[in-house]
Amino acid sequence: MKNNEIDNTIIYLSKNLFYNIFMELDSWSLINITGIDRKEYLNNQFTIDMNVISKHQYKVGAHCNINGKVWTSFFIFKYYDCYLYIIRSSVYKKHIYELKKYSLFSKIDISKEINFVIFGLLGPDSLLIIERFFLKKFNKNQSLIISKKTIILKINKPINRFLIIIHKSELFSFLKFIKQHAIYRDSKQWLGLDIESYFPIIDNEISGRFILQSLGLKEWNAIDFNKGCYYGQEILCKYENKKINQFIVCSLIGENCLYNLKISENIDYFDNQTGNVYHVGIILAWVPIFDKKILLQIRMKKRFFKYKNIFFLSSDPDIKFRIFEC
Structure with a gap:
């Protein structure tokens, strides 16, 4: 075509x-x-x-x-x-x-x-x-x-x-x-x-790794907690009732680069106050966008979802990202 x-x-x-x-x-x-x-x-x-x-x-x-x-x-x-x-x-x-x-x-x-x-x-x-x-x-x-x-x-x-x-x-x-x-x-x-x-992209590298709620699928009404039994129901209901989900799916944006990003690659955050580096999430998907930028989909720990935060690739701290605001 x-x-x-x-x-x-x-x-x-x-x-x-x-x-x-x-x-x-x-x-x-x-x-x-x-x-x-x-x-x-x-x-x-x-x-x-x-x-x-x-x-x-x-x-x-x-x-x-x-x-x-x-x-x-x-x-x-x-x-x-x-x-x-x-x-x-x-x-x-x-x-x-x-x-x-x-x-x-x-x-x-x-x-x-x-x-x-x-x-x-x-x-x-x-x-x-x-x-x-x-x-x-x-x-x-x-x-x-x-x-x-x-x-x-x-x-x-x-x-x-x-x-x-x-x-x-x-x-x-x-x-x-x-x-x-x-x-x-x-x-x-x-x-x-x-x-x-924030629709989670579940390719082969991600398939079978994460609980439904931690991939943001509840926000798409992709689960019914009241119907009859189905595979994974017991775990999903316990996860929901205990309110233990610590993750969201979000988007990051940064300057494009020649680096070949990989699905499931780690995203990190450096805390200036403590001097600690935290693994905050992994890449689910990415696309290069106009003009010379890159858009990532991330499964991220909720506590790091702050618009002021700057994130980077674990494999290359010089490649920086921030939370994408629609």
């Missing part, structure tokens, strides 16, 4: 996006769940109540191990006679392996969906673009629209934007239309917006 005569590798903060853009979200995968036991089975595995998913709303949820540590997060919704959900591509094999472990006696089929392509769309006219092409309108109670073989999810953080999941049979006409109304950009632009939104 070609760009529209601009450098599509330049990533902007949401406040600097003044035109319509679209991108293929090649770092995300679509999972398909079919079979008559699909709802019951997923309800016993996922952290959300599958019974409250409606045809007009998607849900953010998570799949955890027995210790309440998150394999993956996802956006899930009904699609005709199945459930579809979107997860990070780097974890889909691990997720499917873990999800299938207990399916021997259930009538359910779990697979990666290969007949759809996932796009992101945003910009001042993005809603109008959707209405013109799909001849559908969102009302105030909708976050999901299904139009024949296309699914559209509305996300309002940090700005209004849309996930468009389109069947390959309709791809040609969609691309012909969208290229006339929006500029193609690199998929890291969407990642940058997820980082601004």
Whole structure:
């Protein structure tokens, strides 16, 4: 896919996006769940109540191990006679392996969906673009629209934007239309917006390491404490009842550098008063942004979340960051 005569590798903060853009979200995968036991089975595995998913709303949820540590997060919704959900591509094999472990006696089929392509769309006219092409309108109670073989999810953080999941049979006409109304950009632009939104990016290096609440997923209503049993429930409920979560997901910003940042790399803080250096968090994701800056997503200890604090990489104290203010 070609760009529209601009450098599509330049990533902007949401406040600097003044035109319509679209991108293929090649770092995300679509999972398909079919079979008559699909709802019951997923309800016993996922952290959300599958019974409250409606045809007009998607849900953010998570799949955890027995210790309440998150394999993956996802956006899930009904699609005709199945459930579809979107997860990070780097974890889909691990997720499917873990999800299938207990399916021997259930009538359910779990697979990666290969007949759809996932796009992101945003910009001042993005809603109008959707209405013109799909001849559908969102009302105030909708976050999901299904139009024949296309699914559209509305996300309002940090700005209004849309996930468009389109069947390959309709791809040609969609691309012909969208290229006339929006500029193609690199998929890291969407990642940058997820980082601004504090939506936790759970790639392979992070999968299975951290409790749900410590990844900020409670703020996305990705857990139901009142439904029936599911994997990790006992630990997650104890964690919640004892109010022992000491972590948040936040964003840091700093000057760009030639250093190749790594997911799960440590972020430190130097206390001028005590002279101590503290490990305050780890990197979940990062993107280079315009102009010569870098945006990090961090799982950080809450007590260090102060806008005046300056942070640095454990491996290179000369690379400094501060908390990003939206």
